[in-house]
Amino acid sequence: MTKICFHHATFYTMKDSQHTIDAVLVENGKIINTGLYEDMKKHADQCIDLEGAFVYPGFVDSHIHMIGHGDKLRHIDLSKYMSPNEMTADLKNLLINHPEGEWFLAEGWNENNFDNKKILTRYELDELSTSPIVLKRICRHAMIVNSVALKLAGITKDTPDPEDGVIVRDDEGEPTGYLLDGAMAFVEKHIPEVSVTQLVISLETALTDLLSRGFTGVHTEDMSYYGDYNRPLQAFKTVIGNDRKFRVNLLRHHTVFEEMMHEATYDQPWIEPGAMKIFIDGSLGGRTALLSEPYADDMSTSGVSIHTQEELNALVARARSYGEAVAVHAIGDMGMEMIVSAIEKHPVREGKRDRLIHANVLHEDLVNRMEKLDIVLDIQPSFVTSDFPWVKERLGETRLDWAYAWKKLLDRGITCSGGSDSPIEEVDPRLGLYAAIARKSPGDTHDGYQPQEKLSRYDAIALYTIGSAMAIGKEHERGYIKKNFDADFTVFDRDLFDGSDEQVLEAKVVKTIIAGEIVFEK
Numbered sequence: 001m002t003k004i005c006f007h008h009a010t011f012y013t014m015k016d017s018q019h020t021i022d023a024v025l026v027e028n029g030k031i032i033n034t035g036l037y038e039d040m041k042k043h044a045d046q047c048i049d050l051e052g053a054f055v056y057p058g059f060v061d062s063h064i065h066m067i068g069h070g071d072k073l074r075h076i077d078l079s080k081y082m083s084p085n086e087m088t089a090d091l092k093n094l095l096i097n098h099p100e101g102e103w104f105l106a107e108g109w110n111e112n113n114f115d116n117k118k119i120l121t122r123y124e125l126d127e128l129s130t131s132p133i134v135l136k137r138i139c140r141h142a143m144i145v146n147s148v149a150l151k152l153a154g155i156t157k158d159t160p161d162p163e164d165g166v167i168v169r170d171d172e173g174e175p176t177g178y179l180l181d182g183a184m185a186f187v188e189k190h191i192p193e194v195s196v197t198q199l200v201i202s203l204e205t206a207l208t209d210l211l212s213r214g215f216t217g218v219h220t221e222d223m224s225y226y227g228d229y230n231r232p233l234q235a236f237k238t239v240i241g242n243d244r245k246f247r248v249n250l251l252r253h254h255t256v257f258e259e260m261m262h263e264a265t266y267d268q269p270w271i272e273p274g275a276m277k278i279f280i281d282g283s284l285g286g287r288t289a290l291l292s293e294p295y296a297d298d299m300s301t302s303g304v305s306i307h308t309q310e311e312l313n314a315l316v317a318r319a320r321s322y323g324e325a326v327a328v329h330a331i332g333d334m335g336m337e338m339i340v341s342a343i344e345k346h347p348v349r350e351g352k353r354d355r356l357i358h359a360n361v362l363h364e365d366l367v368n369r370m371e372k373l374d375i376v377l378d379i380q381p382s383f384v385t386s387d388f389p390w391v392k393e394r395l396g397e398t399r400l401d402w403a404y405a406w407k408k409l410l411d412r413g414i415t416c417s418g419g420s421d422s423p424i425e426e427v428d429p430r431l432g433l434y435a436a437i438a439r440k441s442p443g444d445t446h447d448g449y450q451p452q453e454k455l456s457r458y459d460a461i462a463l464y465t466i467g468s469a470m471a472i473g474k475e476h477e478r479g480y481i482k483k484n485f486d487a488d489f490t491v492f493d494r495d496l497f498d499g500s501d502e503q504v505l506e507a508k509v510v511k512t513i514i515a516g517e518i519v520f521e522k
Helices: 037-043 066-074 084-095 122-126 147-153 184-188 196-212 230-239 254-263 309-321 333-345 364-370 382-387 391-395 397-402 406-411 429-438 457-471 501-506
Strands: 003-012 023-027 030-035 046-057 059-064 104-109 133-137 142-145 165-169 175-181 215-221 247-253 271-279 326-330 354-358 375-379 415-418 489-492 509-514 517-521
Touching: 003 037, 003 489, 023 037, 030 037, 046 457, 046 509, 059 415, 059 457, 066 104, 066 196, 066 215, 084 104, 122 142, 122 147, 122 175, 133 147, 142 147, 142 184, 147 175, 147 184, 165 184, 175 184, 196 215, 196 230, 196 509, 196 517, 215 457, 215 489, 215 509, 230 247, 247 254, 254 271, 254 309, 271 309, 309 326, 309 333, 326 333, 333 354, 333 364, 364 397, 375 457, 382 429, 391 397, 406 415, 415 457, 429 457, 429 501
Parallel strands: 003 046, 059 215, 104 133, 215 247, 247 271, 271 326, 326 354, 354 375, 375 415
Antiparallel strands: 003 023, 023 030, 046 489, 133 142, 142 175, 165 175, 489 509, 509 517
């Protein structure tokens, strides 16, 4: 095998914030030695000059919906709109050429971006088209649909709410078209399946974008949204392989988990089976995240519990029967209490690690319990910049101390990984890093939301390197630039450890290297 020496760069090993090396020697996708260029080149068949760049272990987005990310790039992105009128005007123009009777889907709207905080109703969507319309909220835990979609789903004034969701109604009891969590399933089961060809196109679109942003891999959850799990799995196998290197860890939703355990094959090293994915609650934006006390701005609700404690215990026990970990969406503190109780009852086996996703709202006693578990908290730094300041209205002042408290969690020794949750947030890792270290949106002039929770540059970068590796038990082969580790590198044109916070946003990816192969070059 060819031995390649990468040199003329500053290689941050992530051993600590200062430790750098001069060159790395790579063979068969692995780092076989590190040190001085003069020593490494003697053993190399080829030397690649990185022209003074700055090299980090390969960045991995630990929480993404990769097909959805591709869809977002291909279709209209509703998260960009600051006005419901502007959004509906553009939708109306787009729908002029939409095939009559075919379902129209888009996602990303966020009423918190609107001056009037307006949530559209089915009647306003009825004015856009006579085709069924489904617009998912940015959190993917709520949607608005038009009257045609309600009719096709069989939702009427007399339809009862499901146990895990809400059909929002007007003063007369009529459905408004606003559906929360489990109520969305009434509509979703009538939406025609997307073809495997379209899934492939979305994945190809996503992959090209992710490589250009320096990502060498992702942990993604796509197996339960497109009909039979074999359809998205086949799309992944089609797009990712030896000629298009990219490391994918597939979370497996609990509804398809056992079937995939028995039947699924992966056929190549780039696609790895991941943990059992479970949803416990919804989102703070939609007031469906499960809190231990009612919402400060709506005392009538504490959120939605998707599973009872007994059901959740049974799901975790099922994962353990296969020797597997769980990856659990839990935003509210009561949701987190439920999964912590289930894990305490059914501990993960040695060599595996559970992942608790989001963990936006916690409290002291809960953190004390979490410290004793072998877990990684899978956080999304950009949630700080998208949720503040409106989240203060949802939670009230008394719950903010342990809300989005990333630094306190790290200080307590709890490992965190970093992801975007795209298409819900922007996938750009520079935005995630900036949100973690500055706790504000680009261009803001304040000192940051909860500035005491700002992360150091090292801790922020570690979310996407060391933390992402630990989330899947790969910390002995990924996350550092180190002998015998995978030769995955994210190469920037500047030093992410130096300069103002804003300079992080200006950094450009010049190369992405996976298993020693340059897969993207600016």
